[in-house]
Amino acid sequence: xxxxAALILSLSLCGCSHLQPQPWVKAYERGxxxxxxxxLERSAVAGKYISHVYEAREAxxxxxxxxxxxxxxx
Amino acid sequence: MAVTREMLNDLGSDPLVRQIFRKTTRAFKKTxxxxxxxxxxxxxxRAGKLAVYRIAKYLxxxxxxxSLATIVNAAILPEESADLLFHAYDGGGVTVxxxxxxxxxxxxxxxxxxxxxxxxxxxxxxxxxxxxxxxxSEQRTEYSTGVDYLNDTTxxxxxxxxxxxxxxxxxxxxxxxxxxxxxxxxxxxMGYSVGDDTVKLNGDESDPIQFEANQKHHRxxxxxxxxxxxxxxxxxxxxxVIDDGYLNNPYRSVRYLDDGKVSYQTERYPQTRNSDAxxxxxxxxxxxxxxxxxxxxxxxxxxxxxxxxxxLKYVHPWTRSWIFEAKVRSYSQSQADFYAxxxxxxxxxxxxxRDKELSQFSSTNFGLGVTYKLPKPxxxxxxxxTLNFYWDGFQFNYDNFRNALLSKTPxxxxxxxxxxxxxxxxxxxxxxxxxxxxxxx
Numbered sequence: 001x002x003x004x005a006a007l008i009l010s011l012s013l014c015g016c017s018h019l020q021p022q023p024w025v026k027a028y029e030r031g032x033x034x035x036x037x038x039x040l041e042r043s044a045v046a047g048k049y050i051s052h053v054y055e056a057r058e059a060x061x062x063x064x065x066x067x068x069x070x071x072x073x074x
Numbered sequence: 075m076a077v078t079r080e081m082l083n084d085l086g087s088d089p090l091v092r093q094i095f096r097k098t099t100r101a102f103k104k105t106x107x108x109x110x111x112x113x114x115x116x117x118x119x120r121a122g123k124l125a126v127y128r129i130a131k132y133l134x135x136x137x138x139x140x141s142l143a144t145i146v147n148a149a150i151l152p153e154e155s156a157d158l159l160f161h162a163y164d165g166g167g168v169t170v171x172x173x174x175x176x177x178x179x180x181x182x183x184x185x186x187x188x189x190x191x192x193x194x195x196x197x198x199x200x201x202x203x204x205x206x207x208x209x210x211s212e213q214r215t216e217y218s219t220g221v222d223y224l225n226d227t228t229x230x231x232x233x234x235x236x237x238x239x240x241x242x243x244x245x246x247x248x249x250x251x252x253x254x255x256x257x258x259x260x261x262x263x264m265g266y267s268v269g270d271d272t273v274k275l276n277g278d279e280s281d282p283i284q285f286e287a288n289q290k291h292h293r294x295x296x297x298x299x300x301x302x303x304x305x306x307x308x309x310x311x312x313x314x315v316i317d318d319g320y321l322n323n324p325y326r327s328v329r330y331l332d333d334g335k336v337s338y339q340t341e342r343y344p345q346t347r348n349s350d351a352x353x354x355x356x357x358x359x360x361x362x363x364x365x366x367x368x369x370x371x372x373x374x375x376x377x378x379x380x381x382x383x384x385x386l387k388y389v390h391p392w393t394r395s396w397i398f399e400a401k402v403r404s405y406s407q408s409q410a411d412f413y414a415x416x417x418x419x420x421x422x423x424x425x426x427x428r429d430k431e432l433s434q435f436s437s438t439n440f441g442l443g444v445t446y447k448l449p450k451p452x453x454x455x456x457x458x459x460t461l462n463f464y465w466d467g468f469q470f471n472y473d474n475f476r477n478a479l480l481s482k483t484p485x486x487x488x489x490x491x492x493x494x495x496x497x498x499x500x501x502x503x504x505x506x507x508x509x510x511x512x513x514x515x
């Protein structure tokens with residue numbers, strides 16, 4: 001009984017190691033992703049400001065980073 | 075191919091190169107005492123220029139992959155930099171201008187401290203103000219500071235923001251965690267912020283503060299960044315906001331019919347507001363050196379407002395010095411359940427609102443931007459200096475907010491051009507400018 005249990009355990013562990021997701025984009029393949037043209041927002045200070053404009057003029061808020069506090073926008 | 079000192083100096087000024095240099099050669103630097111990227115390379119060059127070239131090629135490739143952290147993962151802290159921004163908003167009778175200064179300093183590659191000073195100088199003669207008040211000017215000042223702490227593949231963030239104007243004070247504390255998985259291809263972020271605001275109604279000199287109330291805000295956010303292919307990145311963000319307290323603008327009024335004429339009473343909002351927003355963003359590297367970004371965001375709140383945002387952006391570099399971008403953004407929302415442009419009589423319902431931002435409307439936004447990288451920094455200790463200019467044009471079209479100024483009696487004895495509730499729908503255009511200088515050091 002011990003042998004099959006050990007066999008199953010060892011196979012499971014082997015299986016687990018194979019099942020671990022491996023990075024499918026290798027480190028040397030990420031040159032395009034690191035190009036400045038691929039930044040979602042190129043400047044924190046400028047991005048924060050335009051988010052503040054959106055939140056001041058629209059009822060929607062959230063899911064695009066913090067827009068700070070206060071109002072001063074009517 | 076010979077590697078010149080100019081080439082390496084240029085390489086060393088690149089923030090991406092500096093990041094990988096900082097991360098991968100920290101131990102090496104300690105033992106050899108090198109202090110800069112060029113020095114690092116030239117010390118190696120003593121062992122042979124061919125080796126330098128090979129190492130440089132390897133490092134550049136590694137830099138590009140590892141510095142991805144600035145975009146999608148949390149393994150590296152943000153680059154040290156100083157940003158000086160001038161911003162201007164002009165539209166609908168409102169002008170808002172001011173500076174913003176952001177400085178970030180890193181310590182031992184494990185901690186990053188940042189501080190931001192921001193000012194809004196507001197001059198308002200908006201339709202809200204002119205309908206039931208008079209033109210005013212005020213200033214809002216915001217200070218924020220925070221620290222990011224890096225531990226292996228996790229970044230912990232803590233921040234504080236204080237915003238004050240003569241009739242509104244806001245204090246916000248935020249916490250955040252970012253964790254990367256699967257060989258840096260996946261990053262999960264979580265955030266929470268709590269805000270405590272004081273709302274005031276200013277009066278005259280004899281009674282400077284006529285009214286004071288409190289608001290509380292809780293924001294919960296969850297984000298997922300995923301590298302899908304070597305050219306494609308996708309990000310999902312969810313954020314829920316809970317507001318509690320006095321959520322009105324104490325200066326704003328609603329209008330109602332009173333014997334065929336218009337009268338005004340103060341707005342009355344619910345004491346709570348909950349909202350959820352989900353945004354999906356994706357950016358793709360085109361077959362040539364340029365990118366296209368798409369974004370869609372859905373929003374819903376407990377006041378009955380549903381909103382949808384779409385954005386498309388194209389970014390195109392030119393030589394090593396210029397990056398151009400163009401975007402178009404579309405936004406539309408439904409109105410709050412209790413909103414009305416004009417009520418049939420006083421106290422028509424429990425909650426009353428005539429804030430045009432709670433009405434049904436749509437807006438279109440076109441934007442252009444240009445970044446110029448200075449060939450030489452103005453000061454010796456600076457690097458990677460850029461000048462940036464962004465213009466955004468907005469057009470707002472309201473579906474249930476009328477131009478109430480046109481039903482006001484212009485002079486005693488003269489009739490207004492329109493009857494209340496029959497005025498043309500309101501619309502206006504706005505321009506937003508962001509001009510900033512950014513420098514690494």
